[in-house]
Amino acid sequence: MTIKVLVVDDSSFFRRRLTEILAADPELEVIDTANNGQQAVEKAIALKPDVITMDIEMPVMDGITAVREIMRQQRTPILMFSSLTHEGAKATLDALDAGAVDFLPKKFEDIARDKDDAVALLRQRVKAVARRRPIARSGAVTRPALTRSAFERPKLSERLQESSAPVRSGAAGSFKASGKKYKLLMIGTSTGGPIALQRIITALPANFPLPIVLIQHMPAAFTGAFATRLNGLSKITVKEAQDNDLLKAGVAYLAPGGKQMLIEGSDNQAKLRIKEDDSPRITFKPSVDITFGSAARVFKDQVLAVVLTGMGADGREGARLLKQYGSRIWAQDEASCVVYGMPQAIAAAGLMDVEVSLADTASKLIAEVTHG
Template sequence: MSIKKVIIIDDSAFMRKVISDIINQDPHLEVVATARNGQDGLKKVQEYKPDVITLDIEMPVMDGLKALKEIMAEHPTPVIMLSSLTYEGAEATIEALELGAVDFINKTSGSISLDINDISEEICRKVKDATSAMVEKPKSHNHTVSSQKRSPNFVSDQTIITIGVSTGGPKALQQLLSKLPGDFKAPILIVQHMPAAFTKSLAERLDRLSEINVKEAVNGELIKPGTAYIAPGDYHLSIKSVGRAYATVIDQTEPIRGHRPSVNKLFESVADLNRVNKVGVILTGMGNDGTLGAQMMREKDRNTYLIAESEQSAVIYGMPKSIIENVDPDLIEPIDSIPSSLIKLFNHWLC
């Protein structure tokens, strides 16, 4: 692995120094420049052409969101946001992820986090992961390529859609959910790998941008068509039968393969249901969470329909690639095409 160049943009001299020291300890990473605000950062990005940028949100002269828009438009580069755990910080972080930031790091104790060294491993891991992210200028029109191997063979009058997503997820979820009509005929259950303080802001923002209802899931609610339920951060989301209906289950049982919420747990709970059509969707993300659950869905019900986001659009291709290599999904296509495919399930195969 070649050494990757990193730029730190933060208005705190202390944070610039500490984060630089953390990143420079990794033999595969090198901080080539730091900047004290977004305006200064843009000049450094143009000069040094880094592989990854860490970007604070709250800065004078030019804040992180304005700088991010400029970076994505002029110098598309993987960006990791540094965020506070406040409600306002969570809102701004979600907006940044939808604008194209790859991931974020919590400033655990405010804008100047004296304990930032406690998460040094997480910082280096996320910066290294970001080096493999696909970031490019928005295109006015994409030539999309889809690969459909099988059509659904649904037999029930009820359908449940489950979605697993990780790094790059907020933007992908916005692209998907905002294109579904308000009268969409299925409930959607979503596991997005994200800390507890951020999933509520994510659900609220997606709800504002979508015709369907989007909410953070609560324990024991009966799921309804036209509503998307997002697993609360640090809680598993699964589903159970309640008579002829289905209800959410929220719990804090042990993480599964390092994840809570776990896509595998959600998919496995759906695999156990009867009298319902099952659609599993795997979007962008690092690792392979969801693969074992998708295998179980396919083994227990041959009518399960699996969709994987294609490499063409996935910010991080890990989770979809694992599904493609290990489960043989029925449909592989870019994120922009997935909403119309889900709509088609109801307008064609489920009519």
């Protein structure tokens, strides 16, 4: 069966261009278009598409209001298109908060350097978000149909085969802290990550005993606005990481978009290094693998790393290195992920110590690091 797409944008040129790109994929079918948010709401209810692509600035009803109304009346996965500006970032974060699943830059050259790569990524992203029902913002999680990400299950090393089975999410109160001592909490995520991170970070207490490093796949124009938003909602301090920042307990450092964030120094006086990365071999900037790997060399077995919702497998190799040093790896469960790619890569590689649902991740983190 094809994935039914509703394209919403007030630009006839963009609607036509996007329709042509999506319709050229045999797995996708553009069933209709809309030129404002009010039409989008009406057609979402009438046509029940599998996914909606949505502009933000439109006449009659803007995209954020339309997202909120669609989530109220006809819950549908929505992919936002945004300008890479500070105002565009704020509006996109508002749209995600309203219920949109993910976003992409509206200019295709901002999606990828090569046009063919941009087109392929766009189609891939539409397919990925279409397979997931949006996560309820009230706290209850809508359980989606099970899906598989397109990557091969790697062979497990003898060491991992002999390791104990991971702790799976269970009923409230079933979690038991490991008793392990940590000096750093790291969280890596991609598609669906902004809302997942917001839910976790805002639930942490002001006296949280560890520094926190956050790696979210996000454009450079967005990370500053996202850090500011998290800081305003949280009891802990959240900031966009800067070069030479010293890691301090109770502070969360968000990796800047378009760059790589590494950890250097010693486990008692670690600092962040923010570096430009023009390498065409590195897909993600920031990359979870790169930051996780650098932390393994500094903190060895004293890291608690969490991999949340996201496409692909970024974080798997960094987690493998952390695991080799004796650190612990948690992964989000499939039911609460927007896209079960990155956590599935962790689970399939045999690297997962604990599987957690988004709803109880914060409480379990607090229990784990405080041995409560």
